[in-house]
Amino acid sequence: AQTVTQSQPEMSVQEAETVTLSCTYDTSESDYYLFWYKQPPSRQMILVIRQEAYKQQNATENRFSVNFQKAAKSFSLKISDSQLGDAAMYFCAYRSYNTNAGKSTFGDGTTLTVKP
Amino acid sequence: DGGITQSPKYLFRKEGQNVTLSCEQNLNHDAMYWYRQDPGQGLRLIYYSQIVNDFQKGDIAEGYSVSREKKESFPLTVTSAQKNPTAFYLCASSILARTDTQYFGPGTRLTVL
16 A cells, blocks of 8 residues: 655745755555645645656646655655745645556645744 | 535534535536545545446545435535544545546535534
């Protein structure tokens, strides 16, 4: 079974600075997807970024980018120019391409605080 | 606007009662999902459905039931057999189960009194 580990329960960053959130996962599969979701106090889960495992190029969405290291099974999220609105809980998620098609596995989350 | 709606936002249940949480989507997505979130934890999959009239158990299906009679609707019933149902419940959908990103509804907070 796949597992997803977020080793940082809490992180903080100064406004306008850069922060990196860590995620590692365990799988024996070669084809899969990885996601970062943001959950603000409203508790609505919002997709931040998505990475297909077959793509070597790291995904980028504006101020958000990932460092995907397939061999190391690492998928970190970098937030540049942090804003107060970035404060939220961030979840890393794994999704198989081939098996258990409907199942995503989530980490336990990292709570990000942004200091003004 | 297209999206996923969940109702009610807050729900209170007495022990021994069954309750049903609603999830509706107008995104024309084939696949729908139910997750449970406990404080300080990630999401755990309860049930998912890839097509109408078909659904599969997730990791924590015991004490829950679902139906998928219409493409846009995927209600979740929390039965009295669920021993610790107080949690936040999130519904999600995706175009296809295998490949696509899941989009989430706003959630329902269930509290057992």
